[in-house]
Amino acid sequence: MEKYHCNICGKKHPVFHGAKSPLPAILRDIPEKDWSRRVLENEGFYLIDKALATLEGYVQVFHEDDPSKSFFNWHVWVSVSPREFLSKIAFIESEKEVRLQGRLESEIMFYEDAVGLEVELVFDLFRDFPLVEIVESSEIKNDQNTPITTERVGELMNRLHHRELFVAPIYFDTPFTIRLLEELNNCKIKYGQGRFIISLISPKEVLFQIIPNSFLEATKDDRKGYGVHVAFDLDDELSVEHFERIKELESADSWSYHVIDGVSTYQLDLEQDHKKLVEIASKLIEDVFEEKTGQIEIDSFEI
Known part of the structure; x- marks a missing residue:
């Protein structure tokens, strides 16, 4: 599905199936002068203050018409315990599936209050990237748990194409x-x-x-x-x-x-x-x- 029929304006709008998240705020907020002292980067993950590891993953949502492949793929960042991550590296490279408990550090398009949600980072030998499963009760967790409908796709896309209906208008006093x-x-x-x-x-x-x-x-x-x-x-x-x-x-x-x-x-x-x-x-x-x-x-x- 590349377009959907909008029930608000009656037009057809494009469907966006994914987005790449920027570095999370926990990294962006570190002053440049402190970066070399506080952050260690190694092959796609960041170790912050030797206390927090931040890794990439994908949040996937499926559509009921074809639940065999993901409909949405949101690239996100997840923070995990560096101790747990390092202890499982050997298993990640050899086991079929390894799970890490973590916290979502990225916003997800169309969903509010995503940052901070409890997640599991799932590594699988048959996949090139880890998946992110939301475990904390939330709107995105509900969409992950059950393949969504075309009507639900429209609801989510309208938050982008008709953002004015979901965000309180801002009026600036200065011209x-x-x-x-x-x-x-x-x-x-x-x-x-x-x-x-x-x-x-x-x-x-x-x-x-x-x-x-x-x-x-x-x-x-x-x-x-x-x-x-x-x-x-x-x-x-x-x-x-x-x-x-x-x-x-x-x-x-x-x-x-x-x-x-x-x-x-x-x-x-x-x-x-x-x-x-x-x-x-x-x-x-x-x-x-x-x-x-x-x-x-x-x-x-x-x-």
């Missing part, structure tokens, strides 16, 4: 243009020019990103500045509507179209014109995605 300019300035100070990406996020999804213009597919010169990067999922009817609307902008002739790794994108080089940047960002939010700028969250990260 969007001021918030965006402040984020730009803060990023230049914190990360340095050309070393960050800014994401513009609606209650539903990431709408587009502001990236260094050196990352654009077509740059005019070597001068440092910014570009706008908008990606579209042309298998999603709503994204197709956005794709058509961007062509109607007054600035449409200035945008360049590219297919990057199979994804349709529009990009615009704004160099260091901050006034035009906030103007274009506002137009995209209001005229293309038909969202309210007062509800747009602005996030950034270093590259």
